[in-house]
Amino acid sequence: MVRSLEEATTVKTRTTSSVQLSDDGRVQSHAAKVEEVEASTYVVPTDRRESDGTFAWDRTTVVVVRVLGGGMEGLGWTFADASAASLATGPLARAVVGLDAAATSAAWSAMNRAVRNIGRPGLAWEAISAVDIALWDLRAKLLGLPLARLLGLERDSVRAYGSGGFTSYDDAALAAQLSAWRAAGFSAVKMKVGCSTVDDLRRVRVAREAIGPDVELFVDANGAWSRKQALYQIERFADFGVTWVEEPVSSEDLEGLRLLRDRAPAGVEIAAGEYGYVLDDFRRMLVANCVDVVQADITRCGGVTGILAVAALCEAFQMPLSAHCAPHLHAHVGCALRPLRHLEYFHDHARIEHLLFTGALEPRGGRLSPEPGLAGIGVTIAASAGRYLADG
Numbered sequence: 001m002v003r004s005l006e007e008a009t010t011v012k013t014r015t016t017s018s019v020q021l022s023d024d025g026r027v028q029s030h031a032a033k034v035e036e037v038e039a040s041t042y043v044v045p046t047d048r049r050e051s052d053g054t055f056a057w058d059r060t061t062v063v064v065v066r067v068l069g070g071g072m073e074g075l076g077w078t079f080a081d082a083s084a085a086s087l088a089t090g091p092l093a094r095a096v097v098g099l100d101a102a103a104t105s106a107a108w109s110a111m112n113r114a115v116r117n118i119g120r121p122g123l124a125w126e127a128i129s130a131v132d133i134a135l136w137d138l139r140a141k142l143l144g145l146p147l148a149r150l151l152g153l154e155r156d157s158v159r160a161y162g163s164g165g166f167t168s169y170d171d172a173a174l175a176a177q178l179s180a181w182r183a184a185g186f187s188a189v190k191m192k193v194g195c196s197t198v199d200d201l202r203r204v205r206v207a208r209e210a211i212g213p214d215v216e217l218f219v220d221a222n223g224a225w226s227r228k229q230a231l232y233q234i235e236r237f238a239d240f241g242v243t244w245v246e247e248p249v250s251s252e253d254l255e256g257l258r259l260l261r262d263r264a265p266a267g268v269e270i271a272a273g274e275y276g277y278v279l280d281d282f283r284r285m286l287v288a289n290c291v292d293v294v295q296a297d298i299t300r301c302g303g304v305t306g307i308l309a310v311a312a313l314c315e316a317f318q319m320p321l322s323a324h325c326a327p328h329l330h331a332h333v334g335c336a337l338r339p340l341r342h343l344e345y346f347h348d349h350a351r352i353e354h355l356l357f358t359g360a361l362e363p364r365g366g367r368l369s370p371e372p373g374l375a376g377i378g379v380t381i382a383a384s385a386g387r388y389l390a391d392g
């Protein structure tokens with residue numbers, strides 16, 4: 001529910017607006033320009049060895065973009081290869097420096113044109129996402145507004161689900177992580193599957209016993225299975241009350257996803273979309289009618305500008321939307337996304353956001369609530385973040 005007018009008034013007095021109106025309604029401030037784009041790369045080791053059904057990792061790379069303009073700075077980030085930083089400070093900076101800081105649409109279009117010969121989906125779109133988020137953060141700060149309030153509130157907090165349960169965890173670690181999220185008030189948790197049929201069934205049983213009967217159990221196979229393997233596993237997982245199966249087959253296999261969506265037991269939803277970059281990726285998925293819930297990631301799908309378009313597309317297809325990873329960013333924009341069902345409180349990214357940024361949100365009662373008294377996305381780079389700066 002949106003906060004009361006009284007609370008909203010409090011917000012107005014707690015933020016610093018650079019905009020003033022004269023008696024005849026004229027804006028007194030001058031338009032700020034985008035003056036500079038900077039990017040830094042951070043590499044954060046995982047707290048334990050981690051893997052899912054198709055990949056293993058021991059660190060996460062984060063490219064953080066700063067845009068300067070009007071005496072303020074905007075921050076954005078993407079969980080991408082370090083080479084995204086040189087795209088941000090090279091062709092993307094050349095595309096946006098000098099533009100009106102309020103012209104986030106024009107900046108997005110200019111960046112889109114700038115990467116035509118580099119390749120749009122993938123790395124370039126991750127870099128665009130980080131710059132776009134930083135531009136929106138700057139724009140909101142220049143207006144003295146929290147980002148969600150600038151976008152238009154649909155809600156003032158977003159339901160979150162705990163996400164981790166890596167295949168590298170032993171059963172005790174799996175149970176401990178998921179039951180801690182239940183104790184913290186999360187109403188749903190997600191674990192990784194996709195290693196072996198026997199191990200997966202045992203681990204799902206362990207998870208269900210850890211969280212009890214009332215917490216929703218989601219699984220993510222990260223595209224590990226063939227179509228028939230997926231069908232076999234989904235039917236067995238349903239016996240343990242699994243209600244969400246993510247990427248049971250590769251998210252590029254739209255026909256396979258469609259088959260599984262049609263054949264899965266009632267009550268089991270098929271989800272995919274985390275590798276959606278440009279808007280056409282989401283259009284193809286929606287036209288194929290192959291999922292029950294579309295996922296999108298603001299750090300991949302073109303930032304705030306991109307995910308607003310994805311949400312509109314989902315709405316046109318009567319499709320619920322779920323936000324993938326990057327919980328702090330999705331909490332802010334998610335308050336304005338009408339079809340959003342929930343966001344993913346991903347263990348790695350929640351930890352990284354707290355290590356790198358002062359002001360990263362903590363879940364309360366299974367929800368993330370942006371601080372209404374802070375402009376933009378409400379974070380600054382933490383003093384201790386420097387220890388994770390990548391060499392060079």
Ligand SMILES: [Mg+2]
Nearest residue numbers: 220222246274
């Ligand atoms: Mg996933």
